[in-house]
Amino acid sequence: MSNPLQTVQQLVQAIRPADAEVMQQARARQAQLTKPAGSLGLLEDISVRLAGVFGTPQPHPRGVAVIVAAGDHGVTAEGVSAYPPEVTPAMVANFLAETPWGSGGAAVNAIARTVGARVYVADAGVNADLPAHPRLVAASIRRGTRNLRVEAALTPEETEAAVLAGAALARQAIHDGADLLVPGEMGIGNTTPASAISARMLGLDVAAVTGRGTGVDDVTLARKREVISDALKRQGSAAADPLGVLADLGGLEIAFMLGVMLEAAAQRRAIVLDGFVEGSAALIGVALAPALGDYLFAAGECAEIGHAAQLAHLGLTPMFRLGLRLGEGTGGVLAAPLLLSAAATLREMQTFAEASVPEGN
Template sequence: MNVEEQLARVIANIGPLHEDAMMQAADRLDRLTKPQGSLGRLEQLAVQLAGIRGEPLPRFPRKAAVVMAGDHGVCEEGVSAYPAEVTPQMVLNMLSGGAAINVLARQAGADVFCVDVGISGDVRHPDLIERKVRRGTANMCAGPAMTREEALRSLAVGMEVAGLLAGRGVTLVAAGEMGIGNTTPSAAIAAVLAGVPVETVVGRGTGLDDEGLAVKREAVRRAIAVNRPDSDDPVDVLAKVGGLEIAALAGLMLGAATRRIPVVIDGFISSAAALAAVRLCPAVLSYLIASHLSEERGHAVVLDALGLAPPIRLDMRLGEGSGAVLGLHLVEAASRLIGEMATFDSAGVSRRRED
């Protein structure tokens, strides 16, 4: 089976949420010792989780934060305030447990998995999942970031990692990334797939000044003009103006959905990957959970295109999956509330008087 056929099979296996489990969850929420609907979006989340897992009382004993890593040839255009060598350095930092994602994952009780999809250099560590498709993308301002086959292989990496996690008993995933310069291809993906002007999705990334921001906007415009990605073909968009780790994140979301594993998406890059995944398979949207609203300019635009409203607003723009891991706490809260709260009958509490 080639990768195109594998992708088609995965997409075909993503079904709708489990309606009966959702109905049972909603009924139980209405019988808990609280006014109906008083827990707001936590109740909506609990129902969604029940539908994803096919269980009225979903549990998430093992959680994972996945960091897909890759480099970007477009950094040659001066679109990042940091040099490309930071990517492997930060991946080693993550593998050693010293990055923000590690701290927040430990707090959330999640394991961190780092995947090399396209780091330009060599990273050696026993815990690294090595799935390098190529050593970074090409400069998308001069031509396609990668071939269609490489984009498909990157999607396949994500689908494979979803299977690996499921095999280890993981039932909840936070989707993160590491790749200097990756807000630039994310902006290009967002502009093409959401059909919005470049100016609305290009932000300052790691801290560009006004001159750097102008350079970055021009780089995204040029990349789109040179490559003319087909907005009706998400694989073409990923190949021409995307990133290896972004495609892998999209594949992770697709692979997780086939296994009824909810994925908490992070900021701009993770959400651009989600947009590509949803364009490939609209059904995957039901398996995605928004975490936070990033400070990166295009994030709100992408979330709006997805129809998702993030519950957390902390002015974050780190990436790595940091916001997604914070979102794991909300998933755990929704799960525990529906599973552990007493009902009016079990607690002997009087219900609201009916008029």
């Protein structure tokens, strides 16, 4: 396993842009493959980007890991979610449960088993005593965040510690063979900090980035938007200081996912973005390290309002629109076979010359 970087700044400095020369070679190869030009659509674009990530015109990514970080939020005291905070530790137990089908009884477990992805579960800051479990990574910085409506959710020190904890688990997943990393999350109330981060980083109105999350009614949605507006009015952070925004308005699992992304990019691995909460971490990440964007691949555009604005800012095209809004990394895991397939076309298809197939006009 590579040596850990000791600060977030070191992680940021370790990220280099994708290899532009290799991508040019990959585009040239794509143009010669036995198919009409552009006939594989977005897969062609993805394959070229993967070539740049892995530094070879015929990339061969293999292992897929989804890292599910769990954390609680003090802002749930404001009644912003349809579910109580007790659901967070209960879902952690579900991620780890033994079922007739294998380890884990949540959606991300079922989908990961189906596509051959490995699931890592981390306690990044659950507000409960979680029993020790061989498949639970104990990485809690504190038991949930503070109430962002009235004060900063985290201190700068807590934020950095959570980011580095995420980087450490990403490093382990890469050591275990992961070439595609899917950051995922579980935390009741976490679309509230994700919306607050998005509003601040994108400079958008609260209503444009604040949706129903777990499916709240109109009254709760109005309260949620009011809570976020109050948090922004505190003026506890500015977009020019991304880590400050994360500390002020974020969550422990959001910081943890940021660490996963930074470490993956530093080690030249592809990052598959799931949904809105993951997108808020990516907004912080590209503000810190613009080259991080080269390593991000958007799975789908989720049903949560504001996700499209995140993707537009990140310059990412989603691979599907399935109306997902679950989180856990589910959409990212669903997208992993598309990335692997895109790489396979560039790597394994023959060119017209290799196959002795006449080219079209």
